[in-house]
Amino acid sequence: MARFVGRRLVFLVAMLLGLLLLTFAISHVAPGDPASLAAGPDATPEMVEQIRQEYGLDRPLPVQLGRYLLGILQGDLGRSVRTNHDVLADLADFFPATFELVTVSILIAVLLGIPLGVLSALGRNGWFDQLARVVSVSGVAIPMFWLGLMLQLLVALDLGWLPLGGRLGLMSTPPEPITHLYLLDSLLQGQWQVFGDAAAHLLLPALALCFPALASIIRVNRAEMIEALGQDYIVTARAHGLGGFRTVCLYALKNAMLPTLAMIGLRFGWMLGGTVLVESVFDWPGIGLYATQSAIAQDFQPIMGVTLLIGISFMLANLLVDLAYVWLDPRTREPA
Amino acid sequence: MSGPGTMNGPRATGAPLVEFDDLKLEIETFDGTLRVLDGVTFSLGARETLGIVGETGCGKSVTARSLLRLLPMPPARFAGGAIRFEGEDLTKVRERRLRRIRGQRIALIPQDPMTYLNPVLSVGRQLTDVVAARQKARPPGQRLGRAGRRRRAAELLAQVQLPHPERQLEAYPHELSGGMRQRVLIAMALAGEPALLVADEPTTALDVTIQGQVLRLIHELVERLGLAVLLISHDLGVVAKVCRRIVVMYAGTIVEDAPTAALLARPLHPYTQGLLKAIPKLHGDSGRLPGIPGAIPNLLDPPSGCRFRPRCPLATEICAREKPPVVEAEPGHRVACHRYPGPPVEADFEVPR
Numbered sequence: 230m231a232r233f234v235g236r237r238l239v240f241l242v243a244m245l246l247g248l249l250l251l252t253f254a255i256s257h258v259a260p261g262d263p264a265s266l267a268a269g270p271d272a273t274p275e276m277v278e279q280i281r282q283e284y285g286l287d288r289p290l291p292v293q294l295g296r297y298l299l300g301i302l303q304g305d306l307g308r309s310v311r312t313n314h315d316v317l318a319d320l321a322d323f324f325p326a327t328f329e330l331v332t333v334s335i336l337i338a339v340l341l342g343i344p345l346g347v348l349s350a351l352g353r354n355g356w357f358d359q360l361a362r363v364v365s366v367s368g369v370a371i372p373m374f375w376l377g378l379m380l381q382l383l384v385a386l387d388l389g390w391l392p393l394g395g396r397l398g399l400m401s402t403p404p405e406p407i408t409h410l411y412l413l414d415s416l417l418q419g420q421w422q423v424f425g426d427a428a429a430h431l432l433l434p435a436l437a438l439c440f441p442a443l444a445s446i447i448r449v450n451r452a453e454m455i456e457a458l459g460q461d462y463i464v465t466a467r468a469h470g471l472g473g474f475r476t477v478c479l480y481a482l483k484n485a486m487l488p489t490l491a492m493i494g495l496r497f498g499w500m501l502g503g504t505v506l507v508e509s510v511f512d513w514p515g516i517g518l519y520a521t522q523s524a525i526a527q528d529f530q531p532i533m534g535v536t537l538l539i540g541i542s543f544m545l546a547n548l549l550v551d552l553a554y555v556w557l558d559p560r561t562r563e564p565a
Numbered sequence: 566m567s568g569p570g571t572m573n574g575p576r577a578t579g580a581p582l583v584e585f586d587d588l589k590l591e592i593e594t595f596d597g598t599l600r601v602l603d604g605v606t607f608s609l610g611a612r613e614t615l616g617i618v619g620e621t622g623c624g625k626s627v628t629a630r631s632l633l634r635l636l637p638m639p640p641a642r643f644a645g646g647a648i649r650f651e652g653e654d655l656t657k658v659r660e661r662r663l664r665r666i667r668g669q670r671i672a673l674i675p676q677d678p679m680t681y682l683n684p685v686l687s688v689g690r691q692l693t694d695v696v697a698a699r700q701k702a703r704p705p706g707q708r709l710g711r712a713g714r715r716r717r718a719a720e721l722l723a724q725v726q727l728p729h730p731e732r733q734l735e736a737y738p739h740e741l742s743g744g745m746r747q748r749v750l751i752a753m754a755l756a757g758e759p760a761l762l763v764a765d766e767p768t769t770a771l772d773v774t775i776q777g778q779v780l781r782l783i784h785e786l787v788e789r790l791g792l793a794v795l796l797i798s799h800d801l802g803v804v805a806k807v808c809r810r811i812v813v814m815y816a817g818t819i820v821e822d823a824p825t826a827a828l829l830a831r832p833l834h835p836y837t838q839g840l841l842k843a844i845p846k847l848h849g850d851s852g853r854l855p856g857i858p859g860a861i862p863n864l865l866d867p868p869s870g871c872r873f874r875p876r877c878p879l880a881t882e883i884c885a886r887e888k889p890p891v892v893e894a895e896p897g898h899r900v901a902c903h904r905y906p907g908p909p910v911e912a913d914f915e916v917p918r
């Protein structure tokens with residue numbers, strides 16, 4: 230177990246280095262000159278040059294890379310040219326919103342997707358299965374941002390049931406930051422009104438973000454449940470009088486969960502990428518929106534920071550998936 | 566090994582425990598309806614040991630599974646007849662009732678110990694779950710608690726002679742050898758304290774050296790616990806070691822039903838005769854019988870009359886017309902062949918070199 234985790238961690242560090250190289254390379258092959266952009270349209274060439282020197286953009290590439298890596302080790306992700314803030318500070322500001330959105334989305338996708346997959350496998354080709362199939366096909370077919378816009382139009386604009394965007398209404402003040410997650414903080418402080426408002430704001434973007442993941446979790450879990458239910462060990466269980474719910478839920482689902490877990494890990498990564506779209510649609514103040522705004526301004530340091538953060542989150546999430554895998558499947562554990 | 570049937574002590578054979586009565590079973594497939602069982606009739610008394618032999622594909626497993634109603638229905642369905650067990654027709658009882666019979670009155674030892682254990686659950690978990698299922702049938706005061714169930718599981722593993730039973734409870738199936746897994750499955754079958762043990766090719770998937778051990782274990786347990794056994798194998802040698810009586814199946818029908826000694830000494834049905842001639846070659850795992858030319862008929866469109874007719878050297882015109890009735894040629898020795906009643910016949914098979 231410890232050796233397994235150790236191996237994964239070494240692998241993680243290697244991946245991280247690769248990711249750093251990639252973000253660095255992207256920032257240097259992308260078109261546009263951040264220095265002249267930051268200096269503004271009226272700047273003289275001298276002012277641009279001064280900014281270039283200030284940000285170290287005039288040094289040779291290897292030196293820039295070295296300074297970049299060294300900086301990151303010290304927690305220095307550079308400075309945003311657009312906001313003139315430290316990128317790390319910006320990320321710390323924006324990340325909790327994204328974390329809250331993605332966590333709620335993946336929870337919806339998993340907590341809804343697995344039971345729906347199980348139920349449609351049990352009632353194969355029945356009406357429920359057909360309904361679930363519609364969900365899973367549309368989840369694959371409908372682009373996330375389009376779904377977001379449609380939800381916004383229908384539920385928020387037409388019906389007026391839920392707010393259009395943002396993280397909290399004008400009437401609410403954010404709760405005292407403890408975890409920086411509004412849902413959790415308002416709960417901890419017993420501010421029910423704020424909690425309700427935060428939840429209402431979260432619902433539509435979370436739905437838009439979770440839908441593709443929900444769809445593929447249903448699909449994979451259904452297929453794996455059908456497969457597992459046809460296995461000999463289910464015959465054994467039934468032959469010994471282990472009936473209905475218990476057999477199905479424990480004996481088959483534990484086997485079916487293995488491929489489902491892999492899918493959850495994969496989908497989590499897609500979700501992190503998807504936040505860029507969904508946050509823009511719903512004006513959700515997370516790192517996705519921050520990245521979009523920085524991209525429009527050709528502000529590279531924040532983009533590199535966001536990319537790095539998303540990459541690290543993805544890797545950590547997959548480490549969790551791997552651990553869950555070991556916990557679920559004894560065959561992956563080394564013999565004692 | 567000693568002669569047939571000699572390992573059995575005295576046994577009571579009163580009213581039948583199980584009675585297959587002209588059971589017909591069909592399986593719907595893409596190509597049409599398979600007539601898998603076509604009038605299976607035999608019975609088995611309490612504490613009796615009965616073997617079923619026949620070539621691979623002749624319907625032995627289907628017979629075993631229809632007893633526990635473990636076949637997927639549909640596509641399978643009963644097309645006639647009955648299976649009577651302790652006064653109930655198992656083809657008709659409700660699923661809820663069946664759950665009280667499965668494992669607790671009738672238990673199954675499956676063929677392949679590899680796939681019949683759940684790979685992600687520990688041996689202890691799988692065993693205690695069966696022990697727990699058994700507790701529901703007991704009066705509330707006598708049910709075992711958590712620790713008691715675990716102790717019982719360890720006892721069961723000790724009973725099947727698994728070394729270090731306490732430690733094996735923590736093991737997962739992939740950490741055990743084939744023989745050990747089969748012992749675990751036997752322990753699971755005993756967990757429900759059944760009256761009847763159905764063992765479907767319990768040794769076929771095992772190494773030859775382990776086969777004997779497992780067979781001996783089953784035999785000892787059956788003797789000690791006084792269980793009735795339905796032992797299924799394509800290997801007449803295996804069945805003859807454990808069972809007092811043997812039923813020979815061919816293509817979904819029973820062709821002969823006799824005490825082991827009588828069947829081995831005086832086989833009446835041409836198919837049984839061919840089967841016996843093939844014995845020396847039968848110790849492979851293929852389940853095919855080199856002694857009888859030809860193959861099992863297509864069950865989509867089985868031969869008219871006697872299903873063995875196309876391979877039978879003694880077939881006459883009536884064999885194509887009528888299904889042979891079961892006749893008691895000698896006391897306790899039944900055969901389904903148009904040659905009987907009458908003097909024993911001898912079928913001469915041309916064995917291809």
Ligand SMILES: Nc1ncnc2c1ncn2[C@@H]1O[C@H](COP(=O)(O)OP(=O)(O)O)[C@@H](O)[C@H]1O
Binds near residue numbers: 594625
């Ligand atoms: N689930 C099923 N679907 C279709 N055909 C089946 C199924 N189970 C068994 N059969 C058919 O029933 C016949 C008897 O099979 P089986 O009882 O497994 O034979 P065996 O005597 O080797 O145990 C075979 O022809 C087999 O192809």
Ligand SMILES: [Mg+2]
Binds near residue numbers: 625626627765766
């Ligand atoms: Mg079989």
